[in-house]
Amino acid sequence: MNQLVLSVPDISCGHCVNAITGSVGEVPGVSAVDVDLTTKTVTVTGAADPSAVRSAIAEAGYEAA
Numbered sequence: 001m002n003q004l005v006l007s008v009p010d011i012s013c014g015h016c017v018n019a020i021t022g023s024v025g026e027v028p029g030v031s032a033v034d035v036d037l038t039t040k041t042v043t044v045t046g047a048a049d050p051s052a053v054r055s056a057i058a059e060a061g062y063e064a065a
């Protein structure tokens with residue numbers, strides 16, 4: 001099972017966490033999403049295409065560094 005860790009500096013509150021979790025969770029191949037408010041990172045577990053994960057984060061209104 002692959003794991004992808006992306007830094008998303010604009011994560012600032014629970015709303016951000018929920019928005020990104022929901023959007024990335026819909027990407028095909030994603031089995032788990034963990035958004036860490038403290039470290040401002042998004043950890044994606046599964047076989048998802050990394051570019052699709054980045055797009056989902058962008059659709060939620062954020063940008064992966």
Ligand SMILES: [Cu+2]
Nearest residue numbers: 012013015016
């Ligand atoms: Cu927020």
